Amino acid sequence: MSQLEKPQRPPLIDFHGVCFSRYFTDNWNNVQNFKARPDDILIATYPKSGTTWVSFIIDLLYFDQTCPERHLTVPLIQRVPFLDIAVPSQPSGKDLADQVRTAPRLIKSHLPVQFVPKSFWENNCKIVYVARNAKDCAVSYYHFARMDYAQPEPGDWATYLNSFKNGKVVYGSWYDHVNNWGKRKQTYPKIHYMFYENLIEDSSREILRLCDFLGLSPSTEEIDKIKAAAMFDNMKQDKMISFFTTKTMDQRLSPFFRKGKVGDWKNHFTVAQNEEFDEDYKQKMKDSSLAFRTEV
């Protein structure tokens, strides 16, 4: 990407009490009025929590047997449109979702639970939520913000870490996001709440749990094939998912498929930053029943 093509970084804005940038609010009314269908599956996450990984797995689970050429010819952003996004000169996620002709439609969103379009709830849609521990999430988001010009200027790591702790990043507070989705699960049973760390630890087990939730019963061979295809190094090489053509991303600064590990935070946090983070975390998560692992 040349300097001239770089889109202007948008400022962070407060929108209904949550931080966003305009690329995630410009299409707000259309997104809110999105007409979900009963068999749509929403893949919801806080950014950098394993969305692409789980989207890829679910897409293969549904379509690899019936349409094996799909994942070789159709970019993942069309197979699993990102509902919320609207970047100038690119089709909006909502338009891409409307164009999907296969069923079930798989739809990605980073929206906090209170902003999910009401048609998903009205139609009793299945929702897969993926969460990742806050420390690795912050590190991954920092590197993503350095290379993605749809994100506000991240500043240096210390500055970014403070912004993350205070929810001053696009999609707001990680703490609110994971907890409010967790609370919604208690009243809306059709949410499957997954953890990135569990997928790293044992992806076969997690794929089986996912299948159980989705009502799928693939063969052991299919699971093994999907597990292999979804390994970090394989996904990183896959031209249909690597976002190389996404205009806002300069992957020379940091690749989208960066490390794919649990515990990379240890290479970023100073001892003091870690202590302060833990103290703040304890406060913010004191009423939470969620248990995150920062190593596996």
Ligand code: PPS
């Ligand atoms: S986004 O932009 O919010 O949709 O990003 P998201 O896909 O949620 O998260 C990106 C991080 O997930 C890692 N990733 C993987 N890890 C392990 N295995 C596989 N297959 C895999 N695919 C994606 C990706 O590398 C990002 O994490 P970091 O820590 O930055 O490497």
